[in-house]
Amino acid sequence: MxxxxxxxxxxxxxxxxxxPLFPYDLVDLTRNLGPDSIYYPTLGGYEKVIELKGSKEFGHWVYSNVLKMTEHVGTHMDAPSHFNKVGWNMHQIPINKMVGPGVIVNVKEKARNNPDYRISLNDIKEWEEKYGKIPDGAMLIMNSGWDVKYPDKYSVYGTKNMSDRTSFHHPGWHEDTISWIISNRHILFIGTDAPSFDYGQSTTFPVHILTSRENICGLENVANLDRIPPSGSIISAAGMKTVEGSGGPLRLYAMVPNSDxxxxxxxxxxxxxxxxxxxxxxxxxxxx
Amino acid sequence: MxxxxxxxxxxxxxxxxxxPLFPYDLVDLTRNLGPDSIYYPTLGGYEKVIELKGSKEFGHWVYSNVLKMTEHVGTHMDAPSHFNKVGWNMHQIPINKMVGPGVIVNVKEKARNNPDYRISLNDIKEWEEKYGKIPDGAMLIMNSGWDVKYPDKYSVYGTKNMSDRTSFHHPGWHEDTISWIISNRHILFIGTDAPSFDYGQSTTFPVHILTSRENICGLENVANLDRIPPSGSIISAAGMKTVEGSGGPLRLYAMVPNSDxxxxxxxxxxxxxxxxxxxxxxxxxxxx
Structure with missing residues (x-):
């Protein structure tokens, strides 16, 4: 040669x-938003009213609706202002605080026979042993297996009496775990496939209070967590830019590095x- | 050696x-969503009603609202069902049809002295000469410079009489250009920084009709287009998953390959x- x-x-x-310009596959983590959507029972629900449907005015099919709904319905996010008077409202959250590495903590086995299960520090240590330290800016989400109960509200809330919130049973995050995470790691969002990241038996919402204080946002009723890896995805949680908004339904999705x-x-x-x-x-x- | x-x-x-896991900078392309938000004058507007604000029930600050709004307000997307009876509703649009390469066509010079300007096939050819063929799955968006007029509705619509839609003047896409694009390229979204991608003088909305027929979605009142490159970004236009929804406000953003x-x-x-x-x-x- x-x-x-x-x-x-x-x-x-x-x-x-x-x-490749964009080497990710997309996975939708969002529930349909409609009259069946789950919302916290003390808040209002969801309604869609037809505004225009047909061809009278424009000589061609035109269709639109008015939406009327609580900000906290279906797959939605909590702004920090939901539980923190001086926390970010929806329009104040920078876009780069809404996208970050997905960290999915699977406690399905533990929650199966214990609907009051709360994620322990040990669960976090186990995750880190397998997948490495929780990356900065993480979207930290619990996979409790609760999504299969959705949208049957009695099953999701584990009660027959929706007006008695002391009867609610679903898993959540433990406040001690969250305190440790806030002191030792840097996360953007805390989330769950259940209807609240505070467990059902809570009436004081310590996890909401701790996270909101740090301008950490929330995700509730997340879908399809079994379809993304425990580590390695990027999660897009870009909520509506509502002025003085405390939260809102969103189209939540994951970007999973693909074969490209x-x-x-x-x-x-x-x-x-x-x-x-x-x-x-x-x-x-x-x-x- | x-x-x-x-x-x-x-x-x-x-x-x-x-x-790097995610080598992009994020640019928010979304307007604040509030009482000032622009909407098509024949449709309803936007209202936010406080649902809970204070500490009465929970012994701690809790804040939430009920949102009441037309689906077509502020920075929002049109589902194909808006102008196509059998087109996709919001909940039917696959997530991978909501994210794609940004193609920004800048006609600010041409629209400055002609508020009725419509993007011509020549504008598309010029873009392609500079940046290459429009990539498959593109998010094709007009930058007409109209965003500086927002949210003054009289200036945005170029009229003093908001109840007379024949008096509206703002730029848009030409239907001949869109016909050519549909036959020769593959796009996911058609968009604009103006309040409609059909120009203001249109009362028959041919561009909406042509695109909806192909299940191409729309974007209106897009912000900050000057902050992203004409080519090379990825745009995330993940709208709410509203059952039978014709559109909705969304948090629109661009991913721009960064220094990483x-x-x-x-x-x-x-x-x-x-x-x-x-x-x-x-x-x-x-x-x-």
Whole structure:
């Protein structure tokens, strides 16, 4: 092989990197928003009223509605102002505080026979042992298996008496766990597939109070958590920019690195291995 | 240099690639949603009613509202069902049809002295000459400079008589341009910084009709388009998942490849150049 040939082989090897613009698959984490949507029973519900439907005015099909709903319905987010008088309202949350690495803590086994289960510090330590330290800016979400009960409100709240909130039973986060996380890690959102990240038996909402104080936002009634990995996704929780809003339904989704991303990494790895092999072959060949 | 030293140098050179998980900066393209928000004058407006504000019930600050609004207010999206009886409603739009490459067509100069300007096929050809073919799944958005008029509705609609829609003047897309795009390119969304992607003088809404027929969604009152590049961003337009919804306000944002992405590319490039230099140096040294 002459010098020129070798040079072209090396150029070829360095040129096979690929760089996809957006190497993620998208997973919808959102429930349908409609009259069946779950909301906290002491708040108002959801209503959609037809505003225009048909062709009278425009000579062509036009259809629109008026929405009337509590901000806290269905798959929705809590702004910090929901439980903190001086916390961010919806329009004050910077967009870069609404997107971050997904950390999904699976406690389905523990919650199955204990609807009052609260995520312990041990659950967090176990997650970190498997997947590494919770990354900065994480979207920390509990997967309790509660999504299969949705939208049967009696099953979701674990009660036959929706007007007695002391009868509610569903899992949540423990306030001691959240205190430790606030002191030792940096998260943007705390979330759950259940209707509240404070467990059903709580009437004082310590987790809401602790997180709101730190301008950490909330996610409730999250769907499809089994469809994303415990670590490695990016979660988009971009809520409406409502002036003085305390929360709102949103289209929540996860970006999961896809085969393009893997191919890209593999290709980079392969081409570098190829370069090393070429270099070593050259060395051996030319030294002999 | 002995073989082992050379081997370690090569390993070091191949090891300095970086692979950031999410190499984008986020740019908010959303207006505040409130009583000043622009909406089509024949539709209803926006209202927010306090539901809970204070500490009476819970012994701690709790705050929430009921929102009452037309689906077509502020920075919002149109579902295809808005102008197509059998088009997708909000809950039927797959999440992967709501995120795609941003294509921003700047016609600010042309619209400055002509509020009835409509984007021509020539404008599209000029964009493609500069930035390449419109990518598949594009979010195609007009930057007409109209955002500086927001939220003064008289200025946005170019009229003193909001009840006479034949007096409206603002730029839009030309139906011939959209017909060509539908036949020759593949886009997910059509958008504008003005209040409608049909220009103000239209009373028949041909662009809405053409796009809705193809299940192409719409974006209106888009903000901050000057802050993202004409090409190369990814736009997230994830609307509420309203059952039978015709549209809705959303938190629209762009992901713009950032310095991490550039650094990553630069690092990969640098390390490969380094490898090539090492290989050629070896060749020359060892052949002499």
């Amino acid at each position: 002459d010098k020129r040939k070798i040079f072209f082989v090396i150029c070829f090897a360095t040129g096979i990197h690929c760089n 991303a893997n191919n890209s990494a593999v290709t980079i790895g392969t081409s570098n291995v190829l370069l090393v092999v070429i270099c070593l072959t050259l060395l051996i060949k030319l030294q002999n | 002995d073989k082992r030293k050379i081997f370690f140098v090569i390993c070091f050179a191949t090891g300095i690639h970086c692979n 992405a550039n650094n990553s590319a630069v690092t990969i490039g640098t390390s490969n150049v380094l490898l090539v230099v090492i290989c050629l140096t070896l060749l020359i040294k060892l052949q002499n």
